[in-house]
Amino acid sequence: MVVGAGAAGLAVSRCLAEVGVEHLVLERHDVADTWRSQRWDSFTLNTPDSMNDGLHAGPDLRTTRSRDEVVQLLAEQAQALPVRTHTPVTAVDSIPKGFLVATPDGTLTARTLVLAAGLRNVPRVPAQAKRVAPRVHQLHTADYRSASQLPDGAVLVVGGGQSGCQIAEDLSLAGRTVYLSTSRVGRIPWLYRGRESLVWLVDCGFWDQSPHDLPDPADMELTIPLLAGGRSLDLRILSGLGVRLVGRFISADGETIGFEGSPSAYAAQADEAWARLRNLVDHHIEEQGIVAPDPATERRPSGPVQDPDTATLDLRAADVTTLIWSTGFTGDLSWVHLPLLGPTGRLEHDGCTAPWPGVWYVGFPWLTRRCSGIFYGFSRDARSIVHAVLHELDR
Template sequence: MDTQCVVVGAGAAGLAVSRALSEVGVEHLVLERHDVADTWRRQRWDSFTLNTPDSMNDGLRAGPGLGTTCPRDEVVQLLTEQAQALPVRPRTAVTAVDSIPPGFLVSTPDGTLSAPTLVLASGLLNVPRRPAQAGLVAPRVHQLHASDYRSPSQLPDGAVLVVGGGQSGCQIAEDLALAGRTVYLSTSRVGRIPWLYRGRESLAWLVDCGFWDQRPQDLPHPTDTALTVPLLAGGRSLDLRILSGLGVRLVGRFASADGETIGFEGSPSAYAAQADDAWARLRSLIDHHIEEHDIVAPDPATADRPGGPVPDPGAAVLDLHSADVTTLIWSTGFTGDLSWVNLPLFGPDGRLEHDGCAAPWPGLWYVGFPWLTRRCSGIFHGFSRDAQDIVHGVVHELDR
């Protein structure tokens, strides 16, 4: 064998595994198809900031205090510095993984490597996804995916339609509105959570409440793992009311495209009410925790003051030409591509099969994918803990 373990992907999750493997003396290599932290370099806009406070960004840096957040360029810099002390091979794409008992054959353009253990840290949400109806939009309209958006200055003059009411869509709409652009936002059913609540970051309260440690089996229904993360932005609150107050013109959920006409369904005001309901459930969880542990915190009655009403559009369609829309940004999420792994990783329902971080194949693990062991598996807060679980498994496999 060429090494004891191969880690595919040098993002935050892959580097967390590499650090943990180094600490226990496991010889390994981290292969990265581009540069370290490539997703952060290539798929985040200029003003992007991590949604989580520094206290939750395990393995990135220790936050000095309340309200601190980490911008995109600092994330890239910190991860790049970490990689310098680790066995990372950048610009080494993995083109295939095959089973060669007792281990794996990892193919790259520079040759092959063999190892008894393998960790996939390449991500499962890194391939931009846009609806098939994008091809039906009038050719004059400049279209791009949120992963290709960097700043308002890159777009042609005119109004912008952002399709997608999750984190990226709302943050991009805010970025454009603050730059003085006319923005239409196609909304959807997404919860909200204020950045601060009762004197502390709401997300940090939820750490103490055990919210981020919820396992898939703790949820009312298995499909709840697909629910969108509640809306906020790094260092500040962000919701439909705030966006409306900035002048963003809210429309319903994207339904159809036909040349210059975009059709919508649903109601922005109804989505805002549903977001309030989602926050009410989380707020109750935090309040209960504070009361149960006799924590001194500001009065909740003054801690969350949403803005004004969310108006519904007068029509269920938008005429792009009449509205002077020259750009359409698809903030419609990502999918993943593991077709280069020549192993049966997916079940009959198309879902990735796993037991925690362990794949249904001896010696293979995942890291950085959503909901592997708990709610936080797909964010910085969960990478280090999942990495420790993986390393225990790797060591056990090597000792067999």
Template structure:
């Protein structure tokens, strides 16, 4: 049997793509290496919640506009959405290769043939560490962000969180709220205010079309590689100053690892200033939209998340002397595309796509959930329905012309 389409991955992108394929009448199968929503189920900590409200996550189904789904709620909602879809769990794809007019999809137990393929396995499911991480003393507990579950699960002692992105900031907050002594090696990242002028700033940006910005509208394409600004779940602010005031020790960018001795660049307030600048820029997007649309909105609220912060330079830190027993690497994730050896990759290891979301080397291979695939929102739940429809349009177009 030759399937019209095979979908790889049954997370949010895969389930959304499968729904779109079913609505278009395309015979297909969805192959998932674990369970539905596997990355959410296995690579998120216990207190994790989405940092976008239900108003931006309609693909999950029954979620209130101001609700922030927890890890388990997200998995449950995705599982419910997948109930009548042709999903095969526990079926990891090991290889894909073109054989004439079909794509041969190999799993551990069988080989399937498909006319088209939709890759929805996600761009952030393989933890990345800096090269210097191998120099960390072996007696220290060293884990990645996807292995962290809660403060009590870690050995006694202080915790060093390395990485200033979403995972690093949220895990540092979870740890300090859990009563742990925390050090945070921060990085250059923006700050996204949660509430602004009477509502979620995220919602203002949706209405303003900011999330719908296509890559070609950016003044500098390098902006596509900029980390997502820090924001917490439940409509709360999160940033370097907030965490510093909660008691997190701020040490700046990690520069060197030598056993239990770590060196830092001492650039915390440089990062704070950058975050404040981004916060103002994001506020202006809302202000400009409110003014242009003639909306009577409340005046801006005071921003209590601004810097500077009290962060004395600490060029070196001896983890043993400081009582730090655990290092959590929150230094980014990559995608696992080893099963696609024939697809061209960019300098960051991501498949090269054309503007329609197809692999540049093979238009029969489509993607959903990739960063900046069609808009700023492509890699978050808010943007996946659009890219799923575009992928299915490409699939049906190829099937008709075949």
């Protein structure tokens, strides 16, 4: 049984089908539901086609894929696989030699279980949201589609990661006045020395780093450096578009929002993060004797990043009518009645293997390597899971 018909779950299903393992994929809504219901209209994948193995887009590779293209490609894949949509799993319990899987349509049994339901599909909003003035329209990234759905007026976007910066860009290009609450996040230019920077990092082994390769385990909690599908995006670019940068959100009190930290310092830290990755790429090019354009030709973001005069923002004075929380997602596996969590409440795993025999995870961040939570890593993790499933079924 595979729970979840997103890109990761379908990758496991394809691999199971290839080796002839009877299985069923259960999906609570439609195939690729997170892509359908939690992405804005102009969204594109951050990774180029060459890194999107799970999409099976064909030989005519394009640079990037839009939200709707991702949904269409995954839905087409699912047609050839044993996927049952609109069948939420309400409970999983252990039984001798397998699992009891409860759904509204009845109970099923399975010898093995792959959890592909995701850990980034439940919106996370800080408790301080309740302290914002009631007149301000609030929504999460998951509910944002375009500027046209919002009331007239300025918009405050809280969250300086991928979603927050891309939504700030989207709103600014639509002519809105935008305030962006920033944070410490690296940056990666889309192109460097003639290729996509992310592809260079594939060749450098960056995406294949395992948790054990990191000098500090806390590095697994770092936000993926900023970029956007097909283009560079960072604080300097946003500032050049007219986005008004403020510090990291810390408090709300009616019409007053408090911040800390310095946008200019965050921009400098982002430059330092790219410098470290750039050195990795440059070393690889030199070591392998690759002919590539000179690094001096890199197009660097220009323009200063100004710090605000105060550490607070008066929403009414700034005519802010909407606040978008780009504060990330969490997951919910409470319906799995198995001891999956460790003493600290975190999900335990050894690679893709859960701490209960016959259970595996796929599509979650940092399962086996840095790429486990993105398209580039789904198929490889799926193949390792299927190998383990075959071993378990032979026992």
